[in-house]
Amino acid sequence: MANERLRAALLARGMSVAALAEAIGVDPKTVERWITKDREPYRKHRFAVASLLGVDESYLWPRALSREQVVSASESEIVTIYPHRWIVVREVWERLFADASQDIGVLVYSGLFLADDAGLVRLLEEKAAAGVRVRILLGHPDCAEVERRGADEGVGDSMAAQIRSALVFYRPLLGLENVEIRLHRTVLYNSIYRADDQLLVNTHVYGTRAGNAPVLHLRRVAGGTMVSTYLDSFEKVWAGATPVGS
Numbered sequence: 001m002a003n004e005r006l007r008a009a010l011l012a013r014g015m016s017v018a019a020l021a022e023a024i025g026v027d028p029k030t031v032e033r034w035i036t037k038d039r040e041p042y043r044k045h046r047f048a049v050a051s052l053l054g055v056d057e058s059y060l061w062p063r064a065l066s067r068e069q070v071v072s073a074s075e076s077e078i079v080t081i082y083p084h085r086w087i088v089v090r091e092v093w094e095r096l097f098a099d100a101s102q103d104i105g106v107l108v109y110s111g112l113f114l115a116d117d118a119g120l121v122r123l124l125e126e127k128a129a130a131g132v133r134v135r136i137l138l139g140h141p142d143c144a145e146v147e148r149r150g151a152d153e154g155v156g157d158s159m160a161a162q163i164r165s166a167l168v169f170y171r172p173l174l175g176l177e178n179v180e181i182r183l184h185r186t187v188l189y190n191s192i193y194r195a196d197d198q199l200l201v202n203t204h205v206y207g208t209r210a211g212n213a214p215v216l217h218l219r220r221v222a223g224g225t226m227v228s229t230y231l232d233s234f235e236k237v238w239a240g241a242t243p244v245g246s
Contacts, residue, residue, distance in 0.1 A: 003038040006060050009053040010035075024048040056228045077224040079217040085202050086211050090117070096195045097123050100132050105194035107184075107234050109139035109149055110162035113211065114193075115169040128178040136170060136181045137234075137241055138163050143185040153209045167244065174244065182241035192234050199230055 010020060017035070021028040024045055033039045040061050041049065050057040082088050097104055097120065104127060106114065114120055128134045139146040141160035150159030173179045191202040191210060197220035205213045220227040 001038050003035050003060070005055075006049075007035050009055050009060065013053055015053070020049065020052070023052055056225060058225060059228070075224075076221045077218050077226045079198075079219050082215040082217070084212050085113075085215050088200070088215055090120075092217075093117075093120060093193070093200070094123065096193065096198060096200060097127060099198065100127055100195035102132060102196050103194060104132055104134045105137075105192065105234055105238075106135070107137040107188070107192040107194075107237055109146055109159060109188060109191070109210075110166045111138070111191060112162045112166050112169075115166035118169075121169060121172060124179070125173060125176065128173070128176050132178060134173070134179045135238060136173075136179075137184050137237055138166055138181065139188070140183040140185050140242070145185055145187050149188070149204075152206055154207070155209070181244040182238065183244060184237050184241040186237050186240070190230070190233075192230055194231065194234065197227060199227055201230055 010017070017031045018028045021031045026041075026045060030041075034041055040046070040063070046057045046061055050060055053060075093114070104124065108114075124134050139149070139159075141163040146159055146163065147157075150156050153159065167181075170181060174181065189204055191204070193200040193202070199216070199218045201216040201218060202210050203213045203216070204210060218227050218230070
């Protein structure tokens, strides 16, 4: 049985079997057997392939890791847990985005605390100029999901007003290379702030504002699945969102 996940991951990266083999130091025929015969590589090669292709080891070879290993790796992805977002000091947010070298992603309804920080917005602008892809997802101010969240938080119509304010504060980013802002109509269970393989995940709790809800600081670990779960969610929302100005 072929390993179609590995084949698809190679195609998505535009990488040939020979290129992968050379990158990780194995024979191309070995890589062919991994794909066509679903052979499981040694752990060091599984890790190298997963890191190179930007996917989880457990996705490419789901039988390679035991349930206990997946659980242990996933627990290791937790850097720290903050009981409330307001406890997360500004330096943590600044360091998160400053460390990014490839991707920055923000998935929120308004995330006004971030948009209202001119220094952090300038940092996003600088990272984009350095070649980092910056994607910002805000809730559509006129959608039912935003109206519902405003009611749940007890802030009513001000949720939509906060989104419109955030759009004003992000105006310096509009039109910049490597930056795109989209509006979504999704029920959010978490706000996600991404910098490459690190995340700050602000949980949403019924009846309380996001600033009072817990935040998880996560970092991807080989074999873990928590970070990839949140990144997959981000991509699904992104795919269905509308670019600002459309």
